[in-house]
Structure formats: structure tokens, C-alpha cells
Amino acid sequence: MKFLVLSAFTLITGFALRAQQPYQGTVGRTLAESKEWWPAQVKPPAGSPNVIWILLDDVGFGATSTFGGVISTPTFDSLANNGLRYTNFHTAAICAPTRAALMTGRNHHAVHMGGFAHYFSSAGFPGYDGRIPSSSGTIAEILKENGYNTFAVGKYGLTPDEDTSDAGPFDRWPSGKGFEHFFGFLGSATDQYKPALVEDNANIKPDGRHLSEQITDKAISYIARQKAAAPDKPFFLYYAPAATHSPHQVATEWSDRYKGQFDDGWDAFREKVFANQKKLGIIPAYAKLPERDPYIQAWNELKPDQKKLYARFMEVYAGYLTYTDYQVSRVVNYLKSIQQLDNTLIFVVIGDNGASKEGTLEGVVANGHSPRRNKTLSRDSARLFNEAHIAQIGTPESDANYPLGWAQAANTPFKYWKQDANSEGGTRNPLIVYYPKGIKAKGEIRTQYGYVTDLLPTTLEFLHIPFPEHIRGIKQDSLHGTSLVYSFADANAPSRHTEQYYYIFGSRAIYKDGWKAGAAHHPNYEDLNGFSGGGKAVNKDFDKDVWELYNLNEDFNERVNLADKYPEKLAELKRLFEQDAKKYNIYPYIDWDDVFRARLINSKKLLTAAPK
Secondary structure, X not given: OHHHXXXXXXXXXXXXXXXXXXXXXXXXXXXXXXXXXXXXXXXXXXXXXXXXXXXXXXXXXXXXXXXXOOEOOHHHHHHHHOOEEEOOEEOOOOHHHHHHXXXXXXXXXXXXXXXXXXXXXOOOOOOOOOOOOOOOOOHHHHHHHOOOEEEEEEEOOOOOHHHOOXXXXXXXXXHXXXXXXXXXXXXXXXXXXXXXXXXXXXXXXXXXXXXXXXXXXXXXXXXXXXXXHOOOOOEEEEEEOOOOOOOOOOOHHHHHHHOOXXXXXXXXXXXXXXXXXXXHOOOXXXXXXXXXXXXXXXXXXXXXXXHHHHHHHHHHHHHHHHHHHHHHHHHHHHHHHOOOHHHEEEEEEOOOOOOOOOOOOOOEOXXXXXXXXXXXXXXXXXHHHHHHOHHHOOXXXXXXXXXXXXXXXXXXXXXXXXXXXXXXXXXXXXXXXXXXXXXXXOOEEEOOOEEHHHHHHHHHHHHOOOOXXXXXXXXXXXXXXXXXXXXXXXXXXXOOOOEEEEEEOOEEEEEEOOEEEXXXXXXXXXXXXXXXXXXXXXXXXXXXXXXXXXXXXXXXXXXXXXXXXXXXXXXXXXXXXXXXXXXXXXXXXXXXXXXXXXXXXXXXXXXXXXXX
């Protein structure tokens, strides 16, 4: 009965109890000799805003109309026009590392997510085992302890594969990391109509509707129920749709909106977006568009059937992105209808990395007919299969992903793609910050350097919540991010996040005070998947990787390599990277070749267990 009374009391007041407070009453032999004591209730300051973090997947810097693209995203446009656009914000270059750094405010290797939590790619080292320690508490844990309700919907991506059954353990599910409710999927990717769906601590059967619709319904229901029970209690919502990660699946009513709009191809797309970005002030006036990547054919050299096929891939992708923007609008409009939008701080990160190169050169309609998944299949055979099944692209029967040419186009104005930690094309993603009630600037651009670890300290500073020394009795590691609140009111304030490393499966970089040194590593994903036509035979040697040097203050999209001109600066940055490698558990260097060749203990187990 005592438990029931306490639960009801907590529900009515809307506040949690701070368990860490030492007992301060007096316990005597009798009640007359004793003094009761109750711990103080955790109560956010009156009027504390709700908080929503929105994280999209694999979008590309130049895709949305909000940042100069030609794909319509009116909801993001509206949030940005009434808030701030950050054009120098960065991610880790691939999904799980980005999400781990975002959630914890610490660098991804420091929280054991140097790669993925997947069995095939995790390794028994502190930087790579895929198990975020309790000493690196999440934003959800912190806000929950400070009187917020916490919800998450969509992609989580941080639960070890071994823990995802209904038997758990559940300490690395969202519920174990501070979220009171979760609805979505635990892995890196899922089918949009047949998702590997989870609600709270149970795997459930999907209902056949598009996943984005389902997670949006659930997000709205969480908010509605919470506000009905405790109208003044703020909430934190992490909204992370699978979009626009493959498979690109969306109803034709959305993809057909773009019929014919990409018939002029990816070269024209890049030029159009580049001009838009200059006009909007998203990129510097001095900027030049990088050359088309050598892997990618000029659009005007393609055959008519290829153009028709590739244009359809992009129509589906564009429809998928616009549909995602619409689903976000449903949350925004619901908040407006209950008079909560003006008191909601919203962060939108448009992509957890750059646009994806995983669609290969031909695009993917069905995984079994992709050279990436079927090594016996030629590129011509894959393309002919795609052309014969063009009507399937985007449907529930497809595994659609667009070809590499569109990935470079979506990443305008940068070179390279997702996974490339050495490149701004892999790591630079748009950020929108919206809270007109507390941020006076509207529609302005911010160019301060930011990294995904910055959102946690930004949120805490804005809410006037101190970073906790302990969470649930466990001493917390230091944060690595830097709050961006200083930049909200000052477009010209110098960047405070001045140093950052990057490392994803061999590709690596180090940023400091506007200078950046980076090295592509071979064999890389393209080498191992035969992008050059049959695959490259590459001898792996980290010491022979070629480092490049850029001054991003004057060359924001890495066109002029200064390595030969400033060898001392390059050497200085390389030394700094090695220091960070020791400090943050980047060692040992693990690359895609180690994963593909099953050199890790878990990948070896999978290989030997596979049917012969």
C-alpha cells in the first residue's frame, strides 16, 4: 500500500524523488523520539520549456530546401526561419557513433562506440565494445532526474545485438538509459513497413503502416497523456525517424510529386543547389563547387534507360524526405494546438552523417541483386535488374537506395560521403535551433564550429540544469562537448569548441582552431565493395595513409590541400590526433578490412557458425 500511495503522489505532483539525498531525519526507539524526513521533490523552474531533439538519418547537407536544396521541407524551413541555422555543425560520420556522442555529450570512443553495437563489428576493446558505460549518463537520465518526463521514438541504434530479445537484459535498451517510454527499433536500419519494432521493453508486431507514421502517432500520444496528467510538467522527446536511411520506402503520392524534377541529373542538381546555398548565405561567396567524384559518370554520358532509372531513385528519396518533414509537422502542429509550441525548445540535426554511399554505383532495388551483397553479380547485371524492376523502387517490396551520384549531389557543396571521417562531406550536417520565446534572433545563420557532443551541454545550460556529478549513485565522466548557448545571441562570437577528432573504421581527422588534417584509409568501403570495377587490391598500412591539410577558415569545403605548404602545421595536428587516440580509446585502429575479413572475435564466431 505504501508503494501505491507514493506512486500516486509522484504522479499527481509530476515530480520524481531524488534518491541520492542522504536521510536527514532522526530515527529513535519510539515515534516521540523520532523526526520524520522526506527528500526534496525535484521540480524544474516554473515555465521550463519542453525539449525536442530531432535527428534524421543519412540526409546530406544540400538536400533540404532549408539549406539550399531543391527537396521541399516546409516544416524545417519554418523552424529555421523562426530560429537559427547552424552551417558549421558536425557529426561523427556514421550512425551509432554519432548517436552515442549525442546522447552522452562525450566522444564516441570514450563511450565505447567506436563502431557499432552490432555483434559482427564490435570488438573487445574499451573503444569498440558497443556498451555505453553508466559513468557516461545520457541526456534522458539527466533530465529525468531533474523532473522531466522522457520519451524516445524511432531509431535507437545503441543496444548490443545480443541484448535485443525479449529476455534482455534491458539496461542498454532506451528504458535503461533514462527513457520512460520508447517506440521504435533498436538496430541501425529496418524496413519501413515491416520494422523490427519495439515498445518499451518488448518486441511487438508492426501494423503494416509506414514506420514514420507510427512513431509520430506514438510521440503525440506520449505528449497528450503526459500533459493530461501533469499539464505543467515539461517533457523531453527524442524523435529519430529511420528516414532517410535505406531502404527508401514511401507511398507514391509522395514520390510522384517529384516526377520529372530530376531528369536533368545529378550534375545539374549540384549546380542548382550550390547557387541556392550562395544566395541564402549558407556557404561563403568565395566558394567553388568541387569536381564530380571520379567514381561517378557525367549525367550526359549515361544511356536513356540509366537516366530514367536513376531519376526514379531520386524521386523516391525526395518524396521520402518531404514525407518525413510532414510527419515532423504533425508533432509541431499538435504542440501548437495545445499551446505548447511557444514553450518548446527544438533542435533539428538533419542527418547523423553525410549522404550514404551504400547504394553503390548502380543503386539498389533488392539487396540480393546488389554487388555490395552479392559479390558474384556484375554492375551491368545489377543495373539491368534495377531497370527491369524500376516500378518497385520505394514500395514495400523493395530495398531501395539511390546510386552514388545522388549521394554526392545531396552532399553539395562537399566532397565524399557517410563513413568518411576525414571529410566534411561525411561529418558536416545542418542544425536548426528553435525557441522564439527565449531566442530573439529569427532566420539568422550561425557559423560557429559545433559538434554533436555539444547538444547535451547546450540543453543543460539553456535549462539552467547543472551537469550532475552522479547519476543513480554512479560518478560521471567529464563531458567533452561545449555549450552553444553563447552563440544564440551573438552571430560573431568566436567558436568555443576549438578541437575535435574524427575516426570511423580507418578514416580519420583532427580539427583545431579552423585547421583540419585528415587521412583517407585504404582499403576502404569503396575498395572492398568493388566501386572501381572488380575491386582494388590494396595493402593496408596506416602509416602510409596520405594526410591532407585544410584551412577551413578560408576553404570551408576542402578544395585546397596545404599539406606540402605547411608541413609543420600538419605534423602538429597529426601529433595531436595521436594524443587523442590514447586519451579517448581510439586505439587499436580497426578498419573495414578487419570487419569484412572477420578478424574480430565476434565476426569470426559468426563466420564459423554460418551454414556451409
